[in-house]
Amino acid sequence: MADKLDKLREAQKQRIEKEARPGETYAQAAHRLQVAADKQPPTPKSNMRKAPSGDAQMDFFVPALYDVGTRDSRSIMDVAVFRLSKKERRAGDVIRYDLPDGYVEVKSGPDGMASIWDYDIVLMLVSHLTEAVNAYRAGKGEKPSRTFRPHVSDILRFCRKGHGGKQAVEIEHALDRLRGTTIKSVRERVNTNGQKLREVEAEGLIGGYRVVSYTDSGRIAELEIEAPKWLYREIIDGKRPDVLTVHPDYFLIEPGLGKFIYRLARRAAGKDSAKWSYQTIYERSGSTGTFKKFCFMLRKLIETNDLPEYILSEEKGLKGPQLVMIHRDSIEVIDSSGS
The missing domain is CATH 1.10.10 (Arc Repressor Mutant, subunit A)
Known part of the structure; x- marks a missing residue:
């Protein structure tokens, strides 16, 4: 430790001597440089967290669960169907968004409103379904079902999170919030006969889930997540699924x-x-x-x-x-x- 401090002091001394002006003493140069440094605005804190160790983002069109192109449902991309704060649980809360052709209501259950970080799991679900249906249409696989069976480690890798701490336990809590957060969509449209119709749909951000874990360690052994009907229908039944590719560094935004x-x-x-x-x-x-x-x-x-x-x-x-x-x-x- 002492050697490191000595090296730092020597490096600082050399820098001050190098930047000293003609006729300026060492003390004067050091004072001037310190005053200038104090006036510099602080460097803004980055919005991006560091990728976890072992994070290997390969070409994200490789059909591995955590490497597939991250996709997001465009139909709800311009409103927040989740909370943006980590601190506020917002249990039993309602958010309403008025849109040109109707409105969207986000209702949370007793476990709290799903957060935008919880929604990363939905992104993985969307990505899996999109890649699977593309393979099915190309004759390279079966039609995907609504049930998604990832491993916990797959979710953590896909969302670019570390494996330490209580990540596996937190996934179950996130699933509770996703299941309990309901999206109610009310839209008006005109049918082929020119009649105005009011269409109402309400579902959770996920349809349901099943977790099997070891009682001695709490480690998750099996995990099933069911896609909500509206999401499954949009991706599977649509001729051109209304999804957008999202940059993999999205998961690193703090x-x-x-x-x-x-x-x-x-x-x-x-x-x-x-x-x-x-x-x-x-x-x-x-x-x-x-x-x-x-x-x-x-x-x-x-x-x-x-x-x-x-x-x-x-x-x-x-x-x-x-x-x-x-x-x-x-x-x-x-x-x-x-x-």
């Missing part, structure tokens, strides 16, 4: 708001760009905090600007600030064209 903004950008901007007002994003986020606090957090995301695929910025709008989301590849295309 803030719940950061994960939500990435999903919004993926849905709204795609490979190009999009603008959404802060007010609309706030309303679609289901946040329980004040709009002022929400804007502060959003600007912190913009300041750090390290979300996968997208560059974020703020600009003035007619009714307040707007978030500009631009896909990084679209900027590279513009730069390479010389325009």
